[in-house]
Amino acid sequence: MAVRLGMVLEQVYLGGEAEVRIYEDIVEKIRKPKRYRIPQLDEILRRRRTKMEAKIISMARQNGVATPIILDVEGDKIVMERVKGEPVKKIMSPDISKMIGKAVAKLHKAGIVHGDITPMNMIYSNGKIYFIDFGLAFIEDRIEPKGVDVHVYFESLKASFDNWRELKQAFIEGYVEYAKAKDVLKRAEEIAKRGRYVERITGPA
Numbered sequence: 001m002a003v004r005l006g007m008v009l010e011q012v013y014l015g016g017e018a019e020v021r022i023y024e025d026i027v028e029k030i031r032k033p034k035r036y037r038i039p040q041l042d043e044i045l046r047r048r049r050t051k052m053e054a055k056i057i058s059m060a061r062q063n064g065v066a067t068p069i070i071l072d073v074e075g076d077k078i079v080m081e082r083v084k085g086e087p088v089k090k091i092m093s094p095d096i097s098k099m100i101g102k103a104v105a106k107l108h109k110a111g112i113v114h115g116d117i118t119p120m121n122m123i124y125s126n127g128k129i130y131f132i133d134f135g136l137a138f139i140e141d142r143i144e145p146k147g148v149d150v151h152v153y154f155e156s157l158k159a160s161f162d163n164w165r166e167l168k169q170a171f172i173e174g175y176v177e178y179a180k181a182k183d184v185l186k187r188a189e190e191i192a193k194r195g196r197y198v199e200r201i202t203g204p205a
């Protein structure tokens, strides 16, 4: 690893997809190899995925959603600004959930599907919600994947907060700024029903 003067490694997150190194002011996100793939192909796919993530982080920012500034993209590594703030999970409230709804409205309006909208992937800083993890994001303008996006967020609320109903309602109040919000919310409910049906016949996952 290149040595950066004055850069002290503070923390390392080992996720399923990536290794995230937190330094004082910057963050390095390195996409991990997938052992089951042919190495040459794996390298091509990781580079492609890394470029896509960096591109979507910038695209989200251009569309008014707070994201870290991208400093560099090198192969399977993104170097970005470290966002210093509070984990959204710690400070969740109806006001915060409404802000998240407004931000997701902007993403969806821009044709960005996030792929993993959970409080773990957001940081609250300077009065804004920063979306930090676009590792599963893609560009897509259909209702279905946007419905999945919203559904995943609602599920993450249920899993973590007793007042999830209130938080869900607040999200919707923000999300209705998106012109197709009604269609997406309806689809999210349908997806939830499908999920409950599958659970009934197969047992919980």
Ligand SMILES: Nc1ncnc2c1ncn2[C@@H]1O[C@H](COP(=O)(O)OP(=O)(O)O)[C@@H](O)[C@H]1O
Pocket: 013, 014, 015, 016, 017, 018, 019, 020, 022, 027, 029, 068, 080, 081, 082, 083, 084, 120, 121, 123, 132, 133, 134, 135
């Ligand atoms: N730009 C950033 N600024 C501050 N913390 C970050 C940043 N990027 C990632 N993190 C921290 O690292 C964790 C893992 O990063 P994330 O991009 O979500 O990786 P993964 O794809 O493995 O979930 C985040 O939950 C967050 O705590």
Ligand SMILES: [Mg+2]
Pocket: 120, 121, 133
């Ligand atoms: Mg994450």
